[in-house]
Amino acid sequence: MATNKIHIALVGNPNSGKTSLFNNLTGLNQKVGNFPGVTVDKKSGELDLGMGLKAELIDLPGSYSLYPRRADEWVSYRVLMNQDTEVKADVVVIVADASTLKRNLLFVSQIIDLKIPAVLALTMMDVARKKDIIIDLKGLERELGIPVVPVNPRKNKGIDVLKKAVEATAKHQYRPPAFDFIPNKNLATDAVNEVKEILPHLSDYAAIHHLINHESFLLNAEMQDKIETIEQRNKVQHTRIQAEEIMQRYQRIKQIVQNTITEESPVKKQLIAEKLDRVLLHRFWGYAILLTVLFLLFQSIFWIAQYPMDMIELFFLKASNWFSSWLPDTLLTDLFINGVLAGLSGIFVFVPQIMILFGLITILEETGYMARIGFLTDKIMRKVGLNGKSVMPMISGFACAVPAIMSVRNIENQKERLLTILVTPLMSCSARLPVYTILIALVIPKTYFLGFLSLQGLVMMGLYVFSVVIALVVSYVAKRFIKLKEKSFFILELPLYRHPRYKNVVITMIEKAKIFVFDAGKIIMVISLLLWALSSYGPGNRIEKVNTEYAQRLAAQPQNAELIEKEKQTALLQNSYAGVMGQYIEPVIKPLGYDWKIGIALITSFAAREVFVGTMATLYSVDSDGADEQTLRQKMHAAVKSDGTKVYTLATGVSLMIFYLLAMQCMSTLAIVKRETRSWKWPIIQLVYMTGLAYILSLIAYQLLK
Structure with missing residues (x-):
């Protein structure tokens, strides 16, 4: 067949x-x-x-x-x-x-x-x-x-x-009904008849839509003129026809509902959903519950993810040391340990947190609470030039700005749509999560209030709340510069409360982890290997000079071999291509508390923010002799500047977190903004204002805390 x-x-x-x-x-x-x-x-x-x-x-x-x-x-x-x-x-x-x-x-x-x-x-x-x-x-x-x-x-x-x-x-065993649901022809009898004379295949109702929207249809110029003439001659009033049609349809629908639908409890029941909405959408308790939900979400990221992260980190540390002791001391071994393994550790160590974050967000969506957040925040959104529909893309921005900006399409108002696109990248996406995690672990102590409230979790939540506040402030300022006047209405259908489908939650967690490992992971690995090359080779004969100088020092002072070897690794990195690049931009970033190694990370992070951790892993691996027992966090904690002061102080850590929170360091986001706005104007504006805002606020934070 x-x-x-x-x-x-x-x-x-x-x-x-x-x-x-x-x-x-x-x-x-x-x-x-x-x-x-x-x-x-x-x-x-x-x-x-x-x-x-x-x-x-x-x-x-x-x-x-x-x-x-x-x-x-x-x-x-x-x-x-x-x-x-x-x-x-x-x-x-x-x-x-x-x-x-x-x-x-x-x-x-x-x-x-x-x-x-x-x-x-x-x-x-x-x-x-x-x-x-x-x-x-x-x-x-x-x-x-x-x-x-x-x-x-x-x-x-x-x-x-x-x-x-x-x-x-x-197979035409069922055919469209011969009768109309309502007498459509009566809405504009003469006009419908005339349209059907030139387009006989149309139904009466389709003929009405040709009268109303023919300018948007695939009709040749001659046919357009004919329909326009019919419309003008019969004085077709679009609004009147639409209003009469809707009223007639609802009258007929009312009859059908009476004939085919029965409710055994005609008395209006107090449904559980209504009771929940009274609390969750309350003008005071609704916001309190929302903040509590967000607080628990970010606390959970640290509570639950800590143990698998420690295990993954320990696994790569042991693997690195085992390969160092087993493989011969060659260039390929160095590439494998300090390039490949360091890059992989920078990817897999954050998979638990990303899975937990997406799993919890999916549960909020599945239960129907995410839509309530949009309803709850509409009043606040309107004050800054947005509306309740802007909340969904902004919350999605906590995961990734690219699909979040694509979801802005369902906002009808052009100005609100544009403002949402402009501020959504300020929402703290999952790519920033690895940066926050490593920096919070470095500069924020593991303190607990009341025995269970983690200070690190509170700081993490503070970063997310701060990103929302900054987004609202930017929107409030930007709305005055976008000269588009268009009224909007916020209509949102609240879905029913449901038990989350845990199969969907697990599938989403696995899918997001795969996306991070295979999509972001590819970028991290490429950058890690490129950084290994840039960190292992240098311009001219700089590397040879360093090797010669430290060989002479080692011959003269063999008793200080360990100290000389560490100083040699630092000197080699400083004279490599990566070191030269970092030192070139160091004067610009020094007021923020950053050294040249952080400068290299800022450059590589423009490919993707999460590359920061892979960059640090590669730089600090190359900077060591490859046979130590320290994790990346321990290496960064021990890092010192040329004057002997610590690199990662509270002031530097907070400044760096604020910079990564606000800076536009995502080429994919810029590309999607260009596609959605059909112009390079808006992505360029985003790049300039976000980088400028990040620099100024990071500078203020460092100068206040140092």
Whole structure:
């Protein structure tokens, strides 16, 4: 039997369970790109419907109706109106939340009236049952005129029935209903008739949308002129038509709900979610709980991660010493121990903290609390030029600024979107976490208050809170310079509270760890090996002169061999390419309390912030004789300047943490900002203002604390 292939569009309201259904149907057979012409994610996947029928499933952005406002809603709209050049849907699967069906049916009814082959997939049936909502599925199917299938993607229920319904619809065993959901033609009778004379394949409702949005459709100039003439001649009023349509649809939806849905408890029940929201969204307790949640999150990073980090660090220390004693003293051995092993230790030692951070953030998202944070903070956001929708990208920025900035697309207001893009990189991303960890361990004592509150954890939380405060201040100042006047409204659907799916949490933790190890890890390894080369070789004959000088000193003072060897390693590093680079920028960074080795780390960190630790690991490994029993933290703690004073004092450590907190040291972020704003203007502004802000505040911190 020949294999046929169809294209299925997956649509629905936001938070209707569409993503879960897409993941269930496609599994690992997914691709992610961009829809043509816009920076909106295009997710597609392959699935087998059986009987030789294959399908490509396209996950369209969530929409509330066929009247688009945002760029992502326009993507869905164009596909449904058959106006997309690349995406053509043979069948539409509409996903609707059974527990809030009345609201979801508006979008469903509009798609039905386009006369597209469609199947309705009802999710959240278990939630509906808990609310004592009973849906007459056969009755609903008769009222709508399309197949209705209850599904539970989380438990893999109803998926096979849905596939059969899609297959039957694709083979025209189910046809779009002959009747309209509402009498669409009556909204503009003469105009609709005239449009259908020139475009006879359109339904009455599609003809109305051609009257309203034909300028955005793929029509030739002649057809555009004809529709425009019809519109002007009949004095088509877009707002009146839209308002009348919505009112008529809700009247019909009300009748359908009365006929097909019964609630066994008509008295309004005091649901657990409502009780929780009264506390979690309280104008005082809500903020107190939010701060407590953040406090516990950052305390946990130290509490839980300390032991696996110590074990990983000890493993690499033992491995380094074992290889040093076993391998011959050659250039390749030096490359392996001080380049490869040092780089790997700088990667794997921070995997536990990254996994814990992402695991806890995923739990907050899974339970529904993350959306409450957006609702809770909208009032504060508006005062600085943002809105509640800005919170989600900013919180995502704690993980990584790149996907966080991409998620800014769902903010309709252009000014708020631009301000969110400008300040999101100030949020303390996971790439900064390794830097904070090593520096906090160096300069902040392991003190506990009340026996369980870690001072190191409090400092870590303080850095994250400080990043939020600075982001809000920058937004407040920047809003005065961006001359865009556009009103905005914050509408957020609060998802139901749910138990986190621990399988998803574990998968996310593993995936984020893999991304760090393989993506950031590749950069760290390349930089580590490059640094080893730059630290092992120098310009001209500098290295030869150092070797000659210290060979003579060793011959003259053999009793001081150990001291002379350490001084030689330091002199070799200072005269290497890396040393020369660090000393070249040292006058600029000296007022911040940094030496030339930190200067090298600042340069290499522009590839990725987390490279700081790999840089330090390589520099201090090259600077030693390769046979000591010290970990990286111990080496950095013992580091001294040329005048004998310690490098990593409290003042230097705090200054360095503030610099890494505020500086734009991420080429990937600059690239994504350019892509999202379609201009180099904004990434350049970010680079200048963030680096300047980092330098000034680090300078103040060092001068106050030294």
